[in-house]
Amino acid sequence: MSSRSSALSRRSDRIVLFTWSGAALCGAALLSPGTVTDSVRVSVVVAESARSGEAVLVTLRLTNTSDRRVTLYLTGRAITFDIVVAGSDGQVVWRRLDRVTTQQIVHVKALAPGETLEFQDRWRVAAPPGNYTVTGVIPTDREPLRTAPAHLRIAPPP
Amino acid sequence: MRRQSILVRSFAAAALLVAAACSDGTRSTGPEPTPVLRSAQAPDLGTLARTVPGFGGLFIDNGVPTVYLTDVTKRGAAERALGGFAQSRGVAPGDIRVLQGRYAYGDLDRWTQAVSYEAFDQGGVVFVDLDEAANRVLVGVERGASHANIRGLAARLGVPAEALVVRETDPIVYAATLQDQVRPVVAGVQIHFGNFLCSIGFNAVSGGQNSFVTASHCTNKQGGVEGTQYFQSLSSQANSFIGTEVADPAYKRNLAPGCPKGKLCRFSDASRAAYAAGVPFTLGGIAQTSGPNNGSLTITGTFSITSEGNAVVGDVANKVGRTTGWTQGVVTNTCVNTGVSGTRIVQLCQTFVSAGVGGGDSGSDVFGQTGGSSVRLLGILWGGNQAGTQFVYSPITNVEQELGALTTF
Numbered sequence: 001m002s003s004r005s006s007a008l009s010r011r012s013d014r015i016v017l018f019t020w021s022g023a024a025l026c027g028a029a030l031l032s033p034g035t036v037t038d039s040v041r042v043s044v045v046v047a048e049s050a051r052s053g054e055a056v057l058v059t060l061r062l063t064n065t066s067d068r069r070v071t072l073y074l075t076g077r078a079i080t081f082d083i084v085v086a087g088s089d090g091q092v093v094w095r096r097l098d099r100v101t102t103q104q105i106v107h108v109k110a111l112a113p114g115e116t117l118e119f120q121d122r123w124r125v126a127a128p129p130g131n132y133t134v135t136g137v138i139p140t141d142r143e144p145l146r147t148a149p150a151h152l153r154i155a156p157p158p
Numbered sequence: 159m160r161r162q163s164i165l166v167r168s169f170a171a172a173a174l175l176v177a178a179a180c181s182d183g184t185r186s187t188g189p190e191p192t193p194v195l196r197s198a199q200a201p202d203l204g205t206l207a208r209t210v211p212g213f214g215g216l217f218i219d220n221g222v223p224t225v226y227l228t229d230v231t232k233r234g235a236a237e238r239a240l241g242g243f244a245q246s247r248g249v250a251p252g253d254i255r256v257l258q259g260r261y262a263y264g265d266l267d268r269w270t271q272a273v274s275y276e277a278f279d280q281g282g283v284v285f286v287d288l289d290e291a292a293n294r295v296l297v298g299v300e301r302g303a304s305h306a307n308i309r310g311l312a313a314r315l316g317v318p319a320e321a322l323v324v325r326e327t328d329p330i331v332y333a334a335t336l337q338d339q340v341r342p343v344v345a346g347v348q349i350h351f352g353n354f355l356c357s358i359g360f361n362a363v364s365g366g367q368n369s370f371v372t373a374s375h376c377t378n379k380q381g382g383v384e385g386t387q388y389f390q391s392l393s394s395q396a397n398s399f400i401g402t403e404v405a406d407p408a409y410k411r412n413l414a415p416g417c418p419k420g421k422l423c424r425f426s427d428a429s430r431a432a433y434a435a436g437v438p439f440t441l442g443g444i445a446q447t448s449g450p451n452n453g454s455l456t457i458t459g460t461f462s463i464t465s466e467g468n469a470v471v472g473d474v475a476n477k478v479g480r481t482t483g484w485t486q487g488v489v490t491n492t493c494v495n496t497g498v499s500g501t502r503i504v505q506l507c508q509t510f511v512s513a514g515v516g517g518g519d520s521g522s523d524v525f526g527q528t529g530g531s532s533v534r535l536l537g538i539l540w541g542g543n544q545a546g547t548q549f550v551y552s553p554i555t556n557v558e559q560e561l562g563a564l565t566t567f
Binding site for chain 2: 074075077080082095097098099101105106107108139141
């Protein structure tokens with residue numbers, strides 16, 4: 001396993017559980033419209049812009065938008081999530097879980113009404129300046145939950 | 159408790175849908191299926207038997223109400239009794255079809271009840287039916303079951319030989335899936351512990367202890383024995399507790415020369431649980447679905463482990479697990495030291511297969527087909543790529559190296 005994967009793996013254990021308050025993480029962050037199902041919404045938060053070489057924080061949020069308890073069949077002992085960065089031509093330039101082996105276990109997770117799971121990782125920008133999309137994917141034992149893409153503009157290094 | 163047995167026999171008309179063609183005696187005409195359900199209620203057959211002289215049965219044939227009458231000159235009575243029903247189906251009363259019946263409905267009903275009362279004591283009886291479309295008593299038996307026993311029984315009960323049809327049919331099987339409660343327990347079905355779901359790899363006997371093997375990470379703590387309690391298929395079901403973890407060697411640094419610096423290693427992601435007393439299981443049994451790579455989770459049969467072995471690159475390997483069912487593909491890599499995402503673990507000398515996998519398949523059986531339903535046990539599935547197109551398993555030799563000798567068939 002590469003050192004990059006190891007570092008990512010350590011970070012993947014850091015899952016923050018909090019109640020959704022509607023506030024963005026910071027003023028520069030952009031909250032995508034997100035995917036809305038009957039009971040849950042999944043969205044991705046990322047800065048509007050970054051420079052090549054920077055580590056861009058990407059946050060996935062999974063929220064129970066219903067007024068009842070929802071049970072999700074996610075995967076991994078530590079819940080697995082993926083982040084996909086693609087160029088304006090659709091070409092994927094980075095995928096968090098590219099070429100890694102994950103344990104194929106179902107993680108049964110109950111969310112109270114309004115409760116949000118949050119997952120974070122950083123992408124070390126190694127792509128030419130331009131416009132990109134960032135999409136979050138949370139695998140389940142059926143179809144994965146996908147966020148709507150958020151837009152990220154990469155500027156040249158200073 | 160309905161789901162505690164895969165195989166059941168049923169006295170159900172629905173059995174006709176799966177009845178095989180092989181039969182003796184009078185051949186059933188078999189009603190043609192009607193393409194849509196109608197809102198009009200079907201007439202009560204008992205009432206028809208009382209109001210239509212010689213009534214012997216009613217069915218729909220190509221959309222046309224069709225009746226058996228022992229006296230076809232009584233057609234007028236049938237038209238009066240069934241006219242409204244026929245019109246609701248777009249058929250004029252005069253177009254009701256009348257067939258010459260040999261037996262009155264009341265006699266057939268009495269014979270059917272009498273045969274049903276005793277027939278299920280005989281081996282291999284699947285169903286007993288008053289076949290309205292054939293004007294006969296129909297008994298479905300499993301292939302190889304005695305027809306003579308049924309005919310002898312019917313004769314003793316006073317049923318005319320010509321009134322009885324004995325037909326070979328498939329046993330009626332509940333549409334149990336890999337995620338349902340299944341008894342006896344076989345490999346490939348769902349297990350539940352804590353907040354997690356996995357699959358059973360295979361049943362085994364170790365030192366006289368009845369057991370099943372699943373993945374090490376399908377325990378409360380990967381590596382080390384914590385007495386994980388397992389339920390099949392969910393802890394919320396009655397009688398679902400099946401066993402307790404008893405073997406799961408610790409992951410260690412410097413386990414072998416191939417163990418990378420700073421990593422924890424083992425040669426298998428496997429653990430063993432002892433079955434609770436009284437839990438039925440099938441040694442060597444692996445749940446089988448309708449085919450590989452078709453996404454079905456419905457159990458249609460059972461594979462039988464008849465040998466163990468190791469695969470080489472190019473071999474075809476299979477797995478059956480609770481999430482993606484039966485998948486099959488080619489072995490692409492063997493003896494691969496494999497890092498596990500999100501952990502400090504490296505699994506030594508693992509095998510990669512280009513086949514489907516999904517969350518919840520961990521712990522599944524991996525096997526090669528050797529002919530018919532016989533299979534060679536290859537190992538325990540524990541990992542896969544994010545696309546769900548490649549699974550990773552621990553070879554059976556690695557599993558037994560770490561868990562000790564296992565009797566698996």
